[in-house]
Amino acid sequence: MTAEDLQSGHIFLLDKPLDWTSFQAVNKMKYKLKREFNLPKKFKIGHAGTLDPRATGLLIVCCGKFTKKIPEIQDAPKEYWTEIKIGVQTESYDTEKPEILHQDISHITEEQIKNALEKFVGEIDQTPPVFSAIKIDGKRAYDLARAGEEVEMKSRKTTIHYINEMKIDLPLVSFTVGCSKGTYIRSLAHDIGQELGVGAYLTQLRRTKIGEYKIEDATSDFLENDFRFEIQQ
Template sequence: MKVQDSSISGVLLIDKAQDMTSHDVVAIARRALNTKKIGHCGTLDPMATGLLMLVVGKATKLQDLLMCEDKVYEATMLLGVETDSQDAEGDVVATRPTDGVTPEAVREAFTRFAGAFEQVPPMVSAIKKNGVPLYKLARKGQVVEREPRPVKVLDYEVRRVELPEVDFTVHCSKGFYVRTYAHDIGQVLGCGAHLTALRRVRSGHFSVDGAMPVEFLKSAPREEVVKGLLSIEQIAAMRGVL
């Protein structure tokens, strides 16, 4: 059995693949680096891809700080179909025609969710109600009241409207659910919607460009993975606090 190495520390920028959890990526990194003290900054759903920041060793003290930063996502939504999870992972709960929906109406609906507003978290989420994660209640078929939470859309772009599909980019605050954003826009349009693709491209000052693909993390020699670590000093400089 290998002895755990507790001497390394830093931040690893990973490009998460689809169909794996954020915890899966952490487990792969633990094996790759042969160290136990690793956390991640902001969960990505299994369906989602893109930037996942891993904090290693002493850098775990930066976890809360890095999680609080705003994010940028690229996404696709499908109009006319609602699911219980608000994304393609869930079961269909309603279908409605999109015949009366126009590209102009779609763009207008996006304007309703700009700036600061409140968002009701989805049932399929890790938020806890009386100490129990909502997703566990959802698995039992329970739906409970959720408190609206303040969020902010700093910027957005509707990149493609080819009904019933819509591609968009959203720059948002922490705690923002992009699938709920898609769901709520579908409600405004009167036809419903759910998220079919999601990619995190930026978190704070850090971009997915140049991030380590998770397949490389799985197979690369340990020394190559260690080379990819950003030091605490580098992180501070990139955030403009040095």
């Protein structure tokens, strides 16, 4: 790899660790590349699809002229390994906020859970979480929510292509979900809980695919302080 290669265009597949923001991961990559390849200040780099800090997995970073590919990659279908906990909720629909509204799940059967998940396959109306990066009147929804303001989120159409590889170990349920751009898996977890009548929230989320790109081809080595890219003279 040379500086010219990076300027001409390159795609990195990163395995984002837990509690890193997508912005932090890209900044780390940008710092290392600029330092090792002596790249100009205006070197272009960006990611093709945000992952929440509490999520791990595939983060695609485009460099140089390949930053033009970002919209195309963002539009591609996504796949996630998902774990939810039923019988309890959180305000954020994930582990960011503490558990609330505990409910008894002793009457919930595996058949009920399977039927509930199947109802969400296809085109659905989904309301994004209040704790999300969606802008309302120029402000992020999560900033308004954290400031204690009442936030009204509008529903939107999204598509769940499939839900499979289901495993049930109550109160935890895990599965793989394939979905369209703009799908909030946190909202899916919440909605599954509402369908069951006992609540649910997202406990783990790992992105495994974006279009043709797979997590098996990704690396997190770039985060190591002593990691160096292979430089071709």
